[in-house]
Amino acid sequence: MPLPRGKKPAVTAGSKMPKLSENQEEGPQVKRSSSPPHGAPKKRTAFIDITNAHKVQISLPGRKKKEAAKKQVKKTSAPSVSTKNQANLKKSSSESSEGTPAERETTDADEEEEEAAAPVEELVAAAPPAVCEVPSHHQKQQIPAEFDVDSENSEDCYMCPEYAKDIFDYLKQREEKFVLCNYMSTQPSLNPEMRAILIDWLVEVQENFELYHETLYLAVKMTDHYLAKTPVHRELLQLVGSTTMLIASKFEERCPPCVDDFLYICDDAYKKEEIISMEANILQTLSFDINIPIPYRFLRRYAKCVSAGMDTLTLARFFCEMSLMEVELVSVRGSLLASACLLLALVTKELGGWSPVLEFHSGYRTADVVPVVRSLHEMLQAPPDDKLKAVRNKYSHKVFFEVASLPLVSGDILEEVLSQ
Known part of the structure; x- marks a missing residue:
């Protein structure tokens, strides 16, 4: 007899529920039992072990102490026995x-x-006192107000005003690891003129690829350090220079040129395998320590100390870039060379001499800088070489304020300022 809709059949004690066929579906009115089927595993929490974790009481760290502290506060009278x-x-x-x-x-x-x-009072009393003393070598260096040149950039995180002095002091200390001497006597196939031609060519590469000046200076430093340790034949000198420029580009540039670009500027004189092999050789020779302090970074720092204009800084950069081709200046530390270039630019622009703020931040006195200034002045007085035109042509452009065409200060005026 058919049953009316919405009603369920009454199940007697001896009656059985009809079995559902495989293709027959349960209606929405049938509720599934929440209890698992016979033999199925029980539900458990994801982070509790299935063996005997239900017997373990999980206690969070610090809960006992908090509950004990609350109980102690609620107690009105102390117990007779501790x-x-x-x-x-x-x-x-x-x-x-x-x-x-x-x-x-x-x-x-x-x-x-x-x-x-x-x-809680007993726990605090039993705890050892905290040591707040800072070691002397970790204490912040106190900079006098008249020598503070970084407070004006307190809102610029890229200038690192809190650590700028410490950073350059560290770079100056690191220079001791990279001291060079005139290594040309150990190069049987090279001479200073060949090195100067290579540096002049690297200046053109930096300008054509529009690379950072830091890349050029680092490439020159790596070239000198490699030549100081490894004899190189003259036919491979350009390969060494282009490879150091490639390494420096990877270290300094956001988008460094690829290997094929350096093969192109070498007029396909070398193969790709050769420049890759030279790259590995240079890095192994330098022990992969290529973070060499360069004079360009010190120059910008010291120019900021005296609030030098962009034209004065560019003139000092011209002097510094010209010095890269002089093998006699290879042994001069980058910070000292930057100081001498800036002092010569200040004298040329009639902006005074070596000031106390420069002495404080550079660590050099006037007597320390004078010999290098005289060497630079002698270098610039020499007649220009027709084979070495890249630096002068570069700084004769309006972008660089045409500083290469400025008259050089006379020796008498220079000596008068240096003697003060």
């Missing part, structure tokens, strides 16, 4: 009694809870 004495009594009674290991564990747990219930 907490430690009670713990000792329980401990002695548990040791004397013939209890099971489970009872001993329970007693130990109670003892830990009672010790955790100690007053």
Whole structure:
């Protein structure tokens, strides 16, 4: 007999539910049982082990101390027997009694809870005092107000005003690791003129690829350090220079040129395998330590110390870039060379001599800078070489304020300023 809609058949004690066929679906009115089928695993939390984790009580760190502190605050009168004495009594009674290991564990747990219930004041008093003294070599260097040149950039995080002095002091100390000497005597196939031609060509590469000046200076430094350790044949000198420029580009540039670009500027005189092999050779010879302090960074820092204009800084950069081709100046540290170039530019622009703020930030006195200034002045007085025109042509452009065409200061005026 058909059943009316919405009603379920009454099930008697002896009646059985009709079985559903494989293709027959349950209607929405049938509710699924929340209990698992027979033999199926029980539901469990994802982060609890399925073996005996339900027997383990999970306690968060610090919960016992917080609960003990709350209990201590609620107590109005102190107990007659101290907490430690009670713990000792329980401990002695548990040791004397013939209890099971489970009872001993329970007693130990109670003892830990009672010790955790100690007053907060006792815990604070028992804690050792914090050491707040800072070692002397980690203390912040105090800069006098008249020598503070970084506070004006306190809002510019890229200028690192809090650490600028420390950074350049570190770079100046690091220079001691990269001191060079005139290595041409160890190069049987090279001479200073060949090196100057190579540097002049690297200046053209830097200008054509529009690379940073830091890339050029770092490439020259790596070239000198490699030539100081490894004899190189003259036919491979251009390969060394182009490879150091490639390495410096990877170190300094955001988008360095690829290997094929350097093969192109070498007029395909070398193969790709040769420049890759030379790159590995140079890096291994320099022990992969290519973060060499360069004079260009010191020059910009010292120019900021005296608030030098862009034209004065560019003139000092011209002097510094001309010095790259002089093998006699290879042994001069970058910070000292930058100081001498800036001082010569200040004298040329009639902006004074070596000031106390420069002495404070550079660490050099006037007497330390004078010999290098004289060497630079002698270099610039020499007639220009027709083979070495890249630097002069570069700084004769309006972008560089045409500083290469400025008249050089006379020797008498220079000596008068240096003697002050």
